[in-house]
Amino acid sequence: MPCRRRLVLSFLVSSVLCMPLVTADAQTTCNATTPSAAPTCNLTLNATTTVAHLLQLTLSTSTPTALASPVVTTYDSSAAAGSANEYPVGATGPAVTVKANRGWTLTISSSTNFWSFAADATYQKCRPGGGTYPICTGSSNATAGKASSDLVWSTNATTGFAILSTSVAQISNNANGSSAGPFTIYYRVKWNYATDVPGTYTLPVVFTITGQ
16 A cells, blocks of 8 residues: 555656646637636736836027126126125026936036137137136236136026036936926126136036936
8 A cells, every 4th residue: 555655646746747837828718618607718918018217308408508798797796796696697598307217316517627718809819827728928817717616507596506517516306206397597607807808708518317
C-alpha cells in the first residue's frame, strides 16, 4: 500500500506539471454552458500603453521684449529708488505656461552677467566696460558694463521685484504635476547716467522647467 500511494502521488504530480498553462489573455474563444436559463461566457483582453514624461514650457510670444527707453525722469528715479519695486517700469514681458504630468519647477535667470551693447550709430562712443565689452579710451572709471541685476522681474506689476542674474530664481513649482499659468512676467530697469550711454542693450532671459 505505501508503494502504491507513492506511485499514485507521483503520477498526479507528473500530470499537473504536464498540463499546459492557460491565461485569460491567451483565450480567444469561450463556450457558454451555464447557467442553463441564460448561459454566458466572457473573454478578457488587456489594453496597455506607456505614458511618457511630459514637460511642456510655452511662452506667449517669440518677439523680444521691448523695454521702455529711459528719459531724464527714469534716470533720476532710478538713482532715488529705495528698492527694486521703485525702479522705473520697463515693460510687461511674456506670459509663461507649464503643462506636465509629473512634478516640476519653473525658474528664471539671465544667460550672462552683463548686457550686450551695440554703440549708437551717431554717437559712436564706447561705454565704460571691461571683459567682453569695449573700454572707453582714457576712461578712468572702467566698469564691467551694465549688470544683469539692473533688470528686475516679478509676477506682480507693482511689487515683489527681484534682480535677474545667472543664478536661477523660482517662479513657481508643483510637486504633483499639472497645468499651471500663465505667469505674466513684469520688468523694471535701473538706469545710470555714467554707464548707460547711447546704444542698444540686450540681455537674454532664460526660462527653465525642470522635472522633480
